[in-house]
Amino acid sequence: MESQPQELNEIHVIVIPYPIQGHINPMLQFSKQLASRGLKVTLATTPAFSSKFVHSEQSNSISIETISDGSTLTETANTKNVDAYIKRFDLIAPRSLTQLIETKIQLGHNIKCIIYDSSIPWALDVARQFGVFGASFFTQSCLVSLIFYQVYEGVLRVPIEGPWRGVFTNDTPLLIEAREMPSFVYEVGLYPALEKLVINQFTNYGQADWRFFNTFDHLECEVINWMQSICTVKTIGPCIPSKYLDNRIPDDNDYGLSLFQPETDACIQWLDARQSGSVVYISMGSMASLGDKQMEEIARALLKSNKFFLWVVRASEENKIPPNFKEETSEKGLIVNWCPQLEVLSHPALGCFVTHCGWNSILEAISLGVPMVAFPQWTDQPTNAKCVTDLWKIGVKVRKNEGGLVTREEIELCILEVMEGDKSNEIKSNAKKWKNLAKETMEKGGSTSRNIEEFVAKLQN
Incomplete structure (x- = not known):
């Protein structure tokens, strides 16, 4: 047989x-x-x-x-x-x-x-x-x-x-x-x-x-x-x-698996030219759609912060970027439709992750020891953001004004707090601790x- x-x-x-x-x-x-x-x-x-x-x-x-x-x-x-x-x-x-x-x-x-x-x-x-x-x-x-x-x-x-x-x-x-x-x-x-x-x-x-x-x-x-x-x-x-x-x-x-084509070479080459811990990475995931005014506030905050930034803006959202913004920030920023997020988060140039707080993004940031600015939108994201800031203490959360908008001043303040503020050392130390614990559980x-x-x-x- x-x-x-x-x-x-x-x-x-x-x-x-x-x-x-x-x-x-x-x-x-x-x-x-x-x-x-x-x-x-x-x-x-x-x-x-x-x-x-x-x-x-x-x-x-x-x-x-x-x-x-x-x-x-x-x-x-x-x-x-x-x-x-x-x-x-x-x-x-x-x-x-x-x-x-x-x-x-x-x-x-x-x-x-x-x-x-x-x-x-x-x-x-x-x-x-x-x-x-x-x-x-x-x-x-x-x-x-x-x-x-x-x-x-x-x-x-x-x-x-x-x-x-x-x-x-x-x-x-x-x-x-x-x-x-x-x-x-x-x-x-x-x-x-x-x-x-x-x-x-x-x-x-x-x-x-x-x-x-x-x-x-x-x-x-x-x-x-x-x-x-x-x-x-x-x-x-x-x-x-x-x-x-x-x-x-x-x-x-x-x-x-990816629904979008990542601009890998452009992202990594750009990051390679930046100093350690100097870059702000912004991504709102594959589903969130921000209003025109909110996109403008993010753009102006990035400009005011004077930090290097890598901003993921899906092709369907590009028309919400303020006119001439790419030209104004060409020396400081890179805007792409999609990026290899894990490679970006693990890059030594990264200093801060402005995230919508989707659970996958949170786990990736935790596993790679990246401090966060929590910018939740809907579903489970507000609760995830609460844990990031108050339970695990690995980031800060933006606050909306009475009109439901997160202003440029608030976004800039949160970025600077994580990158160089009074809480920065504590946040970075906690991020390193959780990274080690995440690795330990898988080994x-x-x-x-x-x-x-x-x-x-x-x-x-």
């Missing part, structure tokens, strides 16, 4: 992220960690993303498969009609995922587990249909997850009006004001489908075989301990490329490394 091909004997897991780049990247990185430990991994995503993956040697053990969401090649969950997209995704994607798994099984693949984005709890029903394990993956912080969980359970009533202390003790005081909570529980009704999406992460929370969180124990110890009192959770973060943490995976210096024997290895061992037994 002929033996089966080696790949059919391998333990196989299916990974399905929500089709947003900020959700795909950490789950792809976790997939690489699993593949490096001997598992066969298939990442299932939608047509808009499946064609965007960049082949690299370390991803050979990860196959990319397309599942249908009823969309065209260019439609994603980022589109304006997000409510319609979510409804269509929840209707079509379960059937398509089921068909993919049926095909794999018919071909003899040894599928043991479906790892699914917590935003798509129906994937656990698919796992049960095939008699395999189901593992929920949370792409936001554990603190934000706790808030959404308490809203789901009715412990917190929305819209939240007063301050919330949560699970923090007198040793770690953290009073979170209403405006510092995730926008979905503070400004209820603006995005009903998204609100339902984040709250319903917990519909079958206790039924999953594993609950993975993209964070690490030291960073959110009290919140993690509280969540452990409900159900066992496993921290498996920071989920960023291996080069910047444990070097376990050869040549893993990028996620391998052999660290808590994240142990959690991943225990999961793999369970599947292999």
Whole structure:
């Protein structure tokens, strides 16, 4: 009798992220960690993303498969009609995922587990249909997850009006004001489908075989301990490329997915010509869209600060840059449509990161020891910003005026405070501390490394 091909004997897991780049990247990185430990991994995503993956040697053990969401090649969950997209995704994607798994099984693949984005709890029903394990993956912080969980359970009533202390003790005081909570529980009704999406992460929370969180124990110890009192959770973060943490995976210096083309050579060559710690880096991520007036205030603040700056302005936002600003600042600044963020954050010339406080950007900055100016926009970002400033003390947060605008004076003040102000040394020292702790958790024997290895061992037994 002929033996089966080696790949059919391998333990196989299916990974399905929500089709947003900020959700795909950490789950792809976790997939690489699993593949490096001997598992066969298939990442299932939608047509808009499946064609965007960049082949690299370390991803050979990860196959990319397309599942249908009823969309065209260019439609994603980022589109304006997000409510319609979510409804269509929840209707079509379960059937398509089921068909993919049926095909794999018919071909003899040894599928043991479906790892699914917590935003798509129906994937656990698919796992049960095939008699395999189901593992929920949370792409936001554990603190934000706790808030959404308490809203789901009715412990917190929305819209939240007063301050919330949560699970923090007198040793770690953290009073979170209403405006510092995730926008979905503070400004209820603006995005009903998204609100339902984040709250319903917990519909079958206790039924999953594993609950993975993209964070690490030291960073959110009290919140993690509280969540452990409900159900066992496993921290498996920071989920960023291996080069910047444990070097376990050869040549893993990028996620391998990007919707935008980074201007790598221009950015790195420009940074190479700057002194250590002299550059302000500004990026509002892949989704945030600032108003014309706010963009002008950022531009004028950069001009007034007299600091070197690297500013990421997506092509769709370029028309909001003040006229002649590029020419006025050509000796001080570089404006690009997209950049290789990890390479920028790890560059010695960098001194400060002005960020929208998306969770992936926060973890990248923490892992690379970069001080921050928190400039949150919506979703979980206000809560992440609160942690940056008041819990981890690795940055300062901008304040809006009565009209909801962050003025040029405020932005300049925050940049200078982080770069050279009275708090600068403390902020930089704390950033270095968290960088070391992030690296420690991923290295052999660290808590994240142990959690991943225990999961793999369970599947292999």
